[in-house]
Amino acid sequence: MSIVLELLGMNKIEENLINAINKALKTRFDFEASEGMVMVEIPKDKTNGDYSTNIAMRLTKVLSKRPQDIVNELKEELLKENKDIEAVEIAGPGFINFRMKKASLTSTIKTIIDAGDNFGQTDTNKGTKVCVEYVSVNPTGDIHPGHARGAAIGDSLTRMMKKTGYDVTREYYINDAGNQIDNLGRSIYVRYHELFGIEKPFPEDGYHAKDIIDLANYIKNEVGDKYVNVEYADCAQYFKETGTKLELDKLKADLELYGVEFDVWTSEKTLYARNLVLSALDKLKESGLLFENEGATWLRTTEYGDDKDRVLVKSDGSYTYFTPDISYHLDKFNRGHERLIDILGADHHGYIARLKAAVKALGKNPDNLDVIIVQMVRLLKDGEEFKLSKRSGKAIALRDIIEEAGVDATRYFFVSKAANSQMDFDIDVATKKSNDNPVYYAQYAHARMCSILKNDIAYEVKDVYPLIENDKEAQLLKQLNEFPNVIEECVEYQEPHRMCNYIQKLASLFHSFYNECKVIDRDNMELTKERLALVKASEIVLKNALYLIGVSAPEQM
RNA sequence: GUCCGAGUAGCUCAGCCGGAUAGAGCAUACGCCUUCUAAGCGUACGGUCGGGGGUUCGAGUCCCUCCUCGGACGCCA
Numbered sequence: 001m002s003i004v005l006e007l008l009g010m011n012k013i014e015e016n017l018i019n020a021i022n023k024a025l026k027t028r029f030d031f032e033a034s035e036g037m038v039m040v041e042i043p044k045d046k047t048n049g050d051y052s053t054n055i056a057m058r059l060t061k062v063l064s065k066r067p068q069d070i071v072n073e074l075k076e077e078l079l080k081e082n083k084d085i086e087a088v089e090i091a092g093p094g095f096i097n098f099r100m101k102k103a104s105l106t107s108t109i110k111t112i113i114d115a116g117d118n119f120g121q122t123d124t125n126k127g128t129k130v131c132v133e134y135v136s137v138n139p140t141g142d143i144h145p146g147h148a149r150g151a152a153i154g155d156s157l158t159r160m161m162k163k164t165g166y167d168v169t170r171e172y173y174i175n176d177a178g179n180q181i182d183n184l185g186r187s188i189y190v191r192y193h194e195l196f197g198i199e200k201p202f203p204e205d206g207y208h209a210k211d212i213i214d215l216a217n218y219i220k221n222e223v224g225d226k227y228v229n230v231e232y233a234d235c236a237q238y239f240k241e242t243g244t245k246l247e248l249d250k251l252k253a254d255l256e257l258y259g260v261e262f263d264v265w266t267s268e269k270t271l272y273a274r275n276l277v278l279s280a281l282d283k284l285k286e287s288g289l290l291f292e293n294e295g296a297t298w299l300r301t302t303e304y305g306d307d308k309d310r311v312l313v314k315s316d317g318s319y320t321y322f323t324p325d326i327s328y329h330l331d332k333f334n335r336g337h338e339r340l341i342d343i344l345g346a347d348h349h350g351y352i353a354r355l356k357a358a359v360k361a362l363g364k365n366p367d368n369l370d371v372i373i374v375q376m377v378r379l380l381k382d383g384e385e386f387k388l389s390k391r392s393g394k395a396i397a398l399r400d401i402i403e404e405a406g407v408d409a410t411r412y413f414f415v416s417k418a419a420n421s422q423m424d425f426d427i428d429v430a431t432k433k434s435n436d437n438p439v440y441y442a443q444y445a446h447a448r449m450c451s452i453l454k455n456d457i458a459y460e461v462k463d464v465y466p467l468i469e470n471d472k473e474a475q476l477l478k479q480l481n482e483f484p485n486v487i488e489e490c491v492e493y494q495e496p497h498r499m500c501n502y503i504q505k506l507a508s509l510f511h512s513f514y515n516e517c518k519v520i521d522r523d524n525m526e527l528t529k530e531r532l533a534l535v536k537a538s539e540i541v542l543k544n545a546l547y548l549i550g551v552s553a554p555e556q557m
Numbered sequence: 558g559u560c561c562g563a564g565u566a567g568c569u570c571a572g573c574c575g576g577a578u579a580g581a582g583c584a585u586a587c588g589c590c591u592u593c594u595a596a597g598c599g600u601a602c603g604g605u606c607g608g609g610g611g612u613u614c615g616a617g618u619c620c621c622u623c624c625u626c627g628g629a630c631g632c633c634a
Contacts, residue, residue: 045577054576060614067614092577093615138634178634205633296632307560307630314632321634349561350629375562376627417570421563422627429569429583437596438582444596452593489573501571504581515589515598535593557596 011484013108014040016082017051017098024077025055029063029070040098042478046471049089049097050105050478057094067094105474106465108481112537113461120484120544125491126165131332132158134343135255135262136173139247140184141209142397143254145377145425146345151398152414153374154343155260156496156549163548164491169337170262173328176244177268178321183207184247185240189232191216192239196228209395215246254399259407259550271324271331280327280362281312287361301357304366310354326358333364341494343372346422372494375422377414396427404431408551412439415549416500438504442546443554445507449539450555452519452532459532467527468534472513476534479506480541487548496549503545510538 021038025031037058040051056067056074063070071090078088084104089097112119134154137147158168175181187206191213193199202208219227219242227235255261271277284290289300295315299322302309312323332340344351352373356366378385379396401410404427413430416438417423430437453459468477479502486502489495519531543553 039573041573043577044580048577052577057576057614095577140634175634180634294632298632311632316632318632320632346562346628348629352561373562373628378627420561421570424569426569440596441582444594448594448597455593486573493574495573497571498573501573501581504571508581511597512599514593518593520593557594 011481012111013084013100013104013481014051014485016084017053020078020082020085021053021055021074023081024074025059027077028073029059031059031063042482043095043097046475048091048095049087050100050474051098052095053098054095056090056096060094070094071096102469102474103464103466105477105481106468106534107463108477109465109468109533109537110461110463112480112540113459113533116540117544119540120487120548121163121165122484122488123165124488125161127167128165128339129167129169129337130161130339130341131169131171131335131337132161132341132343133171133173133332135260136175137251138175138180139244139251140180140207141247142211142395142399143251143258144395144397145379145401146374148258148398148401148410149377149414149419149423150343150345150374151255151258151260152411152550153372153419153496156411156415156499157341157343157372157490157494159548159550160487160490160496160499163487166491169264169335171264171266171332172262173325174248174265174267175321176248177272177324179205181240181244182236184212184243185236186232187212188215188219188243189227189235189239192219192227193229195220196225198228211250215243218246254397257402257407258398259411266328266331268324268328271327276327276331277319277324280330281323283330283362284312284326284358287363289361299354299358299361301354301361304357304360306353306357307350322354322358325355326362329355329359329369330362330364333359333362333368338368340369341372342369343374343419346373346375349373370494372419374419378422378424380424380426381428401425401427401430408443409437409439411550412437412442412500416497418495418497438500439551440557442503442507442542443551444557445510446539446542446546446553447555447557448514449510449535449542452535453539455520457520457525457528457532459536460529461533465530465533467530470513470517472509472516473531473534476506476509476513476538479509480537483541483545486545490548499545499549503542503549506538506542506545510542 017040018038022033025033038053038055040053043049043052056070059070060067068090071088071094074096075088079085084101085098086101087099089099091097115121132154135143135147135151137143143151154170158170161168183203183205184207186203190200190202190206195216227238284299289303290312291298291300296311297313298309299312300309310322311320313319329340352371355371356369359366359369409430413425482502486498490498517531519528519535521528546553
């Protein structure tokens with residue numbers, strides 16, 4: 001491990017244990033373990049030591065020995081190799097349990113305090129360019145709970161990816177060129193005329209939501225009666241462009257309020273302007289998978305595992321949604337991204353196969369495109385389901401939820417559950433602002449830490465803390481030490497919700513420590529200064545963890 | 558019908574790619590503030606991990622099958 005990594009806060013204790021085990025295996029059995037084969041974990045039951053490994057059980061076949069015999073042969077070597085180990089024991093079906101010297105666990109305090117906001121940062125994926133696309137709500141309406149969930153997951157995941165060294169581009173794809181924009185324009189056009197008392201037929205696929213009337217009002221204020229009784233065809237561009245811009249402004253404002261950011265906003269329209277759609281079609285033509293049928297141009301996606309072939313150019317000459325999206329993905333690769341991640345709603349899952357097939361047809365590796373599907377959110381209010389119709393005009397939008405539950409609770413709620421399981425969003429519970437909400441539990445722990453740190457005694461920074469030896473302290477230390485590992489796992493499995501489990505556990509261990517260990521004791525200043533350092537380290541980690549899920553860390557509550 | 562996801566405590570959900578007696582929170586019951594924030598801590602109660610087979614030292618986790626729920630199967634986006 002490099003010096004840089006240590007400064008940044010890699011998990012030294014576990015790394016050293018793994019190294020010792022690997023060395024002992026080599027020395028005693030001449031066995032070279034593959035990367036990642038030896039793993040250590042913190043046993044659920046603390047009577048099983050500070051750390052444990054299942055390597056003895058995994059090697060029974062390879063070495064043709066019983067776990068007990070393996071451990072007996074390794075034991076001395078391990079103690080010799082790693083001086084931080086207090087004792088090595090075998091337990092259960094063949095776990096090797098390690099009890100660590102108390103002082104060695106405390107070395108993590110200095111590591112954390114020195115690293116500060118950077119604790120948890122590693123360079124595991126350093127330099128890898130990756131593009132993550134999420135939200136991408138059409139500029140025709142509001143952000144709804146399903147989108148809000150994807151936004152929370154995407155934003156949190158990208159924050160974590162950066163922590164592991166990824167060069168992340170956070171990207172939003174603006175669908176500002178399809179049929180839906182025409183429907184938007186027509187809908188505003190009709191509402192605009194209604195404001196002048198003129199009835200026009202509402203478009204069949206129009207948007208009935210109230211905010212369309214707001215847009216019409218805005219336009220009326222801007223241009224007065226300029227477009228009254230002008231044929232739609234003659235002012236379509238104005239209504240489409242103005243509507244798109246206003247809707248997009250609203251989306252941006254809502255996302256900013258929500259703490260969700262993007263580096264690049266890519267407009268579908270500019271894909272055409274930059275000629276990317278045609279050049280993508282040319283590229284597909286080279287693949288030999290394009291064919292004509294009934295006046296339309298198709299891509300033979302079945303060649304690469306899709307259920308059926310897909311239309312790219314309709315018989316009327318216009319493109320399907322798929323076509324510019326293909327060129328968009330090609331562009332993302334061409335901009336130097338080694339990996340692409342799309343975070344899509346569950347209703348898009350059927351889209352994955354054709355998208356991957358298209359990527360393959362473009363000569364790119366479909367394995368470099370990951371699609372995370374975020375399952376549906378069912379809205380409940382007064383025990384009844386709320387339909388998530390964008391056009392019903394009565395669906396609840398992100399900003400309504402934020403208004404009632406706050407950004408922190410909303411983001412926590414959405415990110416805390418695995419993306420691939422459906423969830424119910426009970427408005428009544430989410431807006432209750434009661435102690436039921438786990439976000440308060442974690443924030444309260446942080447406020448408590450800050451409260452303790454606000455006094456005239458300074459915490460002490462040193463290599464080891466000999467007075468910190470209480471069992472609650474040891475558990476807290478081990479949890480703090482886990483933080484970089486948790487980030488890595490969240491990123492590796494693309495499951496940011498694991499961070500919430502970590503946060504709850506950390507908060508719980510801290511509250512428990514708080515109740516058992518009085519930190520400030522003016523009759524024992526040495527212990528006080530050491531414990532204050534532990535509290536400071538806890539505060540740093542909890543704040544960093546909350547940041548990764550976009551939740552604030554209040555200093556008082 | 559085909560494909561994808563889900564099914565774990567009364568409720569909401571975890572379960573770290575096969576490990577130790579399956580865990581939290583809420584709810585219920587009982588304890589703990591003259592002490593750094595009681596939005597807290599502790600104890601108890603609560604489970605045929607949807608059903609049935611299989612793989613092996615070992616399965617909530619992997620394979621097969623069936624059941625239930627949600628979603629997707631457009632020249633819509």
